[in-house]
Amino acid sequence: MPGDAPVTNRLDAARIEALIDKRFPQIHSGGRTLVIEETGERSARVRLRHHERHMRPGGTVAGTAMFTLADFAVYVAIIATLGEVGLSAVTTNLNINFLAKPEPRDMIADVRLIRLGRRLAVAEVEMRSEGMSDLVAHAIATYALPTRDRQSQRAC
Amino acid sequence: MPGDAPVTNRLDAARIEALIDKRFPQIHSGGRTLVIEETGERSARVRLRHHERHMRPGGTVAGTAMFTLADFAVYVAIIATLGEVGLSAVTTNLNINFLAKPEPRDMIADVRLIRLGRRLAVAEVEMRSEGMSDLVAHAIATYALPTRDRQSQRAC
Amino acid sequence: MPGDAPVTNRLDAARIEALIDKRFPQIHSGGRTLVIEETGERSARVRLRHHERHMRPGGTVAGTAMFTLADFAVYVAIIATLGEVGLSAVTTNLNINFLAKPEPRDMIADVRLIRLGRRLAVAEVEMRSEGMSDLVAHAIATYALPTRDRQSQRAC
Amino acid sequence: MPGDAPVTNRLDAARIEALIDKRFPQIHSGGRTLVIEETGERSARVRLRHHERHMRPGGTVAGTAMFTLADFAVYVAIIATLGEVGLSAVTTNLNINFLAKPEPRDMIADVRLIRLGRRLAVAEVEMRSEGMSDLVAHAIATYALPTRDRQSQRAC
Numbered sequence: 001m002p003g004d005a006p007v008t009n010r011l012d013a014a015r016i017e018a019l020i021d022k023r024f025p026q027i028h029s030g031g032r033t034l035v036i037e038e039t040g041e042r043s044a045r046v047r048l049r050h051h052e053r054h055m056r057p058g059g060t061v062a063g064t065a066m067f068t069l070a071d072f073a074v075y076v077a078i079i080a081t082l083g084e085v086g087l088s089a090v091t092t093n094l095n096i097n098f099l100a101k102p103e104p105r106d107m108i109a110d111v112r113l114i115r116l117g118r119r120l121a122v123a124e125v126e127m128r129s130e131g132m133s134d135l136v137a138h139a140i141a142t143y144a145l146p147t148r149d150r151q152s153q154r155a156c
Numbered sequence: 157m158p159g160d161a162p163v164t165n166r167l168d169a170a171r172i173e174a175l176i177d178k179r180f181p182q183i184h185s186g187g188r189t190l191v192i193e194e195t196g197e198r199s200a201r202v203r204l205r206h207h208e209r210h211m212r213p214g215g216t217v218a219g220t221a222m223f224t225l226a227d228f229a230v231y232v233a234i235i236a237t238l239g240e241v242g243l244s245a246v247t248t249n250l251n252i253n254f255l256a257k258p259e260p261r262d263m264i265a266d267v268r269l270i271r272l273g274r275r276l277a278v279a280e281v282e283m284r285s286e287g288m289s290d291l292v293a294h295a296i297a298t299y300a301l302p303t304r305d306r307q308s309q310r311a312c
Numbered sequence: 313m314p315g316d317a318p319v320t321n322r323l324d325a326a327r328i329e330a331l332i333d334k335r336f337p338q339i340h341s342g343g344r345t346l347v348i349e350e351t352g353e354r355s356a357r358v359r360l361r362h363h364e365r366h367m368r369p370g371g372t373v374a375g376t377a378m379f380t381l382a383d384f385a386v387y388v389a390i391i392a393t394l395g396e397v398g399l400s401a402v403t404t405n406l407n408i409n410f411l412a413k414p415e416p417r418d419m420i421a422d423v424r425l426i427r428l429g430r431r432l433a434v435a436e437v438e439m440r441s442e443g444m445s446d447l448v449a450h451a452i453a454t455y456a457l458p459t460r461d462r463q464s465q466r467a468c
Numbered sequence: 469m470p471g472d473a474p475v476t477n478r479l480d481a482a483r484i485e486a487l488i489d490k491r492f493p494q495i496h497s498g499g500r501t502l503v504i505e506e507t508g509e510r511s512a513r514v515r516l517r518h519h520e521r522h523m524r525p526g527g528t529v530a531g532t533a534m535f536t537l538a539d540f541a542v543y544v545a546i547i548a549t550l551g552e553v554g555l556s557a558v559t560t561n562l563n564i565n566f567l568a569k570p571e572p573r574d575m576i577a578d579v580r581l582i583r584l585g586r587r588l589a590v591a592e593v594e595m596r597s598e599g600m601s602d603l604v605a606h607a608i609a610t611y612a613l614p615t616r617d618r619q620s621q622r623a624c
Contacts, residue, residue: 025217029209030186052371053185053235056376060183067223091219093405093454095251095563097590097608099583114603115567120394120456121403121566124606134553135582138567138592140608141403143455227593248588248608251407253434253452257425270447271411275587276560276612278409280436280450291426294436296409296452298561302590306469338530341521342498365497375559403531405524407563410515 007011013039016079023087023098027072034072038078042113046073050105061102061136066127070096072141073109074123078143081113088146089121096139103129107136169195172235174208179243183228190228195236197267202229203286206261217258217292222283226252226295229265230279233301237269244302245277252295259285275301325351328391335399339384348382351392354425358385359442362417363376371413378439382408382451383420386435390455393425400458401433408451416442419448431457481507484547491555495540502540509550510581515539515598518573529570529604534595538564538607542591546611549581556614557589564607571597575604587613595615 011019013036020027027034033049047068048054054065059063071091079086115122119140127137159306167175169192176183189205201223204210210221227247235242264284270276276298283293325333325348328447332339345361360366366377383403391398392466420440427434432454439449479487481504481589488495495502502519514537516522539559547554576596579600583590588610 023213026209026212030202041217053182056182057179063227063250064224067267071219091254093251093253094219094223095249095407095608096248097249097583097610099590114606115565122567122606138582138590138608140563141608142565180406189460245396251563253427253454255434271409277448278411294426294434294452296450298409318621335525338524340519368494369491375562376532376537377538379562380532383531403566405563405565406535407561409561410559419611 011039011080011083014062014144016076017045019079019084019087020075027120029074030118034069036076037077037108038065042077042116044073044080045109046076046111048107048109050107055104058101059104061104063098064138066098066102066107067094067139069109070125070137071141072103073089073111073125074121074141075141077111077113078121078134078145079122081116081142082145085146089143091122091140093144094139096137098148099136099139100136102136103132106130117145119147121145127150142155164198164250167195167236169193174242175208175240176231177236190225193233193264195232198233198237198272200233200267202232202265202267204265205264206263211260214257217259217260217263219252222254222258222263222293223250223252223295225263225283226250226281226293227297229267229281230269230277230295230297230299233267233269233279234277234301237272238301241302245298245299246275248300249297249298249305250295251297252293254293256290256292258292259288262286273301275303277301280287323351323392323395325349328388331396331399332387333393346381348388349420351388352395354389355421356385356392357387357445358388358421360419360421360424362419367416370413371416373416373419375410378405378410378414378419378449379408379451381419381421381439382406382437382449383453385423385437385456386433386451386453389423389425389435390433390457393428394457397458401455403453404432404456406451407453407456408449410449411460412448414448415444417442418442429457431459434455476555479507479548479551481505481548484544486529487547487552488543498528502534502537503545505508507544507577510549511585512541512545512548514577514579515546516575516577518575522550523572526569527572529572529575531564531566534566534570534575534605535562535564535607537595538562538579538593538605539609540614541579541593542581542589542607545579545581545591546589548604549584550613553614557611559609560609560612561610562603563609566605568602568604570604571600574598585613587615589613 035047037045048069110126125139189201204225226263306307347359350357360381422438437451496608503515505513516537
């Protein structure tokens with residue numbers, strides 16, 4: 001199993017999905033639309049499936065759906081990198097810019113951790129309508145990481 | 157009608173709620189939890205009703221629910237101040253800080269427009285668990301305002 | 313001496329100014345323009361003196377000068393609240409909105425700590441041209457606080 | 469000269485430097501430390517020369533110097549892309565994350581415009597100590613662009 005490799009505690013997409021499903025089943029209330037596509041060292045790709053409940057008049061995607069996509073994708077990248085302990089990471093800040101009107105189709109988020117400190121992780125998220133090169137939204141998120149002495153509490 | 161007062165095009169809470177319901181019925185999918193409590197010149201107070209679907213393990217409120225509350229509350233303050241034309245305003249940026257674990261109860265957002273320009277509005281949002289004085293979250297949002305020549309399109 | 317009161321390690325403006333002068337003399341290179349006006353529990357007021365080097369064409373104040381004012385004012389509020397240990401706090405994020413053209417005069421920054429955790433402090437800064445009520449800029453800053461085990465290193 | 473090509477109003481580094489020097493000579497007060505290295509379509513690279521006045525105790529670079537670098541580099545990318553009219557663009561928001569302690573040497577900022585609308589430009593800035601691959605800081609900036617009818621005023 002990938003997550004058991006000797007030099008890393010990285011987890012693969014299926015394992016992360018299972019862990020999150022167990023911990024946060026509410027994320028998928030209304031129907032599963034967030035799908036982990038790929039994970040890597042300090043990175044992840046997550047898909048937001050096109051769904052009626054994310055749409056707004058004029059055929060656009062709700063800002064809330066993009067916030068949720070960005071926040072979830074960063075969480076996935078942290079767990080992919082730190083392993084199961086990353087499940088206790090919590091968002092402390094998220095700054096999102098809405099850049100262009102999304103297409104009425106799936107949206108793809110690409111995450112890159114630009115800082116992975118002892119206590120904080122900072123990530124950048126690029127969001128695009130599937131198959132397009134231009135960004136529709138961009139986010140920077142900070143997560144507080146669990147510390148050894150208080151992994152189950154809010155971390156900072 | 158409140159919005160027709162001679163020196164202002166301000167609308168009251170009930171009128172704004174009706175306008176938004178008509179334009180964005182999807183906002184309330186899953187059950188109505190966003191309630192406009194008060195509006196004023198460049199300000200608004202909005203309640204997020206405690207609801208199962210906003211909860212996360214440990215009795216906390218989902219970050220996504222707080223993002224939605226902040227974004228919606230700023231939108232209400234803009235419509236309250238500009239009148240019906242404000243319905244075409246769109247979020248361009250939202251920066252949210254999660255400050256403390258919310259209580260498992262209603263949350264109140266207080267919005268203040270700190271800039272109302274010709275093209276952009278900037279607002280500050282303070283979010284508290286009902287009856288508490290400490291902030292649980294804080295947001296700054298920028299909206300692009302509709303311009304006379306293109307009020308029905310994306311504004312910038 | 314105010315800073316020695318039994319139930320607090322708060323320091324007064326003169327004491328903080330002396331501590332910062334000793335630690336960061338470079339802040340005042342080019343001439344002293346940052347002046348601590350008041351400090352309180354989780355708050356501070358700092359003045360940026362009008363100076364040729366902060367000006368830009370059209371009689372406006374440089375964005376860089378406002379960033380420096382905001383960052384410095386938050387630092388002062390942290391030291392005012394935590395005492396001398398606060399000198400080791402470091403900025404991790406600063407988000408600034410420029411709202412209106414400043415007047416060519418002194419600028420006043422009012423800081424309020426909206427979160428003071430074990431590891432992070434979050435502060436809000438309102439900046440106004442002296443004697444005016446409208447904001448010219450607004451900032452939210454996060455500082456990493458020194459921890460007991462590594463107070464002299466970068467904190468996160 | 470690159471800026472005179474028929475299908476673009478792009479300007480090269482030397483021309484942009486001359487234009488900015490003429491308009492904002494104060495930027496270089498204390499000695500010229502900001503140097504335009506390259507410009508491209510929607511991009512720029514700017515160097516901050518190592519200088520005593522940017523240093524802070526422990527051999528680190530002042531946050532203010534990094535803010536100035538980020539803000540200036542975005543401004544350069546806008547002028548490089550829009551031509552001389554871009555000189556009237558003004559910063560409306562800048563969000564900066566300090567990620568790691570910089571080395572006591574030159575710093576390089578790489579800018580990419582991720583949105584270039586009719587009224588707003590949004591840019592991402594990566595900052596690194598020269599010769600290093602890790603980021604020391606990251607910024608997202610929004611500029612209001614001059615409009616045809618009021619190019620010499622504050623744009624929004």
